[in-house]
Amino acid sequence: MEGKNYSRVSEFILLGLSNQPEQEQIMFLVFLIMYLITGLGNLLIILAIKTDSRLHTPMYFFLTNLSLVDICSTSTTIPKMLVNYISGNKAILYISCLAQVFFFSWFTGIDSILLASMAYDRYMAICAPLHYAMVMTPRVCVLLVAVCWLWPCAGALTHTVLMSQLSFCGHTEIPHFFCDGSPLLKLACSDTFINDLMVNIVGSLTVNIPFIGILISYVQIFVTVLKIPSTVGKWKAFSTCGSHLTVVSLFYGTLIGVYFSPTSTHTAQQDTAAAVMYTVVTPMLNPFIYSLRNKDIKGALRMLLFVTMRHPQ
Incomplete structure (x- = not known):
């Protein structure tokens, strides 16, 4: 019990991305702009899909949830930074730090x-188009999204x-711009074996297994598309996957680089740079990736803008 009494630190210090006041002023403006772009871009995607009945399909239902998660994810880390x-105060309360760990993991x-x-x-759309409507029903889509929200919540809470x-033991300086689990574990002076084991289990269930599922899909x-005799048909099939593949590459590329590569192969600065990529840059780019490469989204955004201008009230 004594160990628990002295271990209750009241706050941590987030060292951030720089300790130079001039650089911090620039970073404040840069990250504020990026945060606003992220929120506005993802909100526009959600509104465009909601207001255009032609986009009420499984693919855009998932995209709506992805945009919502991106807004929530950036709101977990950027405002505090x-x-x-x-x-000029880099302190974060102990309970607030744990809250960041939970919500960011979730x-x-x-x-x-x-x-x-x-x-x-x-x-399903490309490899089994005749069964697509029967398999990807609204009920199945809602169930899949419910799993997406509830499954990681249990792991993040644990x-x-x-x-x-x-x-x-008084070690409170976190070399990061938010409370991430990995830097916090390095500060602990008690045994972290169970925590490390849990990180690996959660990582496997919520990152590795989905990534393997994406690779298999x-x-x-690709095998199915290569069998299509028409070049136009192949291009059309690949084009429906281009945006998703780009987002997957950005998300998993940086995530695996930080959490699933040997720590001896990268520095703290590289970890921080990669963290900025998947916590700030990727959520900001997602709306552009999906809108610029998707004529349906572009059409819905134009219609939303037209309606807004016609009825500004």
Whole structure:
């Protein structure tokens, strides 16, 4: 019991991306703009899909949830970083730090499983088009999205509860711009074997398994597309997957680079740069990737803009 008494630190210090005031002012403006673009871009995608009945299909239902998760995910980390920059106070309360760990783990898991669900949707549309309407029913889509939200929540909650049991012995400086699980585990002075085991289990269930599912889906898709005799048909089939593949590459490329590669192969600065990619840059780029490469989304956005201009009230 004594160990638990002295381990209850009241706050942590987020060292952030820089300790130079001039750089912090620039970073504040850059990340504020990126945060606003992320929120506005993803909100426009959600509104465009909601207002256009032609987009009420499984693929766009999943995309709506992906945009919502991207808004929630960036809101977990960026606002606190902006407050720290503008106030000059880099402290974060212990309970707030654990909350960031929970929500960041949760939303990252949702992103991962949603991308796998979208890959399965493309697999059914291209490899089994005659059965698509029968398999991808509204009920199935709602069930898949429910799994996407609830499955990672259980893992994130367990991970956070275990994190709350650790002793930190006065080590409170986190070399990051938000409370991530990995840097926190390195600060702990108590045994983290169970925590490390839980991280690996959660990572396998919410990142590795969905990623394997995506790979299997796209292997089947490529095999099917290569059998299409028409070049135009092949291009049309591949074009429906291009945006999703781009997002998958950005998300899993940086995520695997940070959490699933040997720590000896990368520095703390590389980890932070990769974290900026998947926590800030990727959610900001997702609306552009899907809208610029998708004529249906572009049409819905134009219609939304037209209606807004016609009826500004």
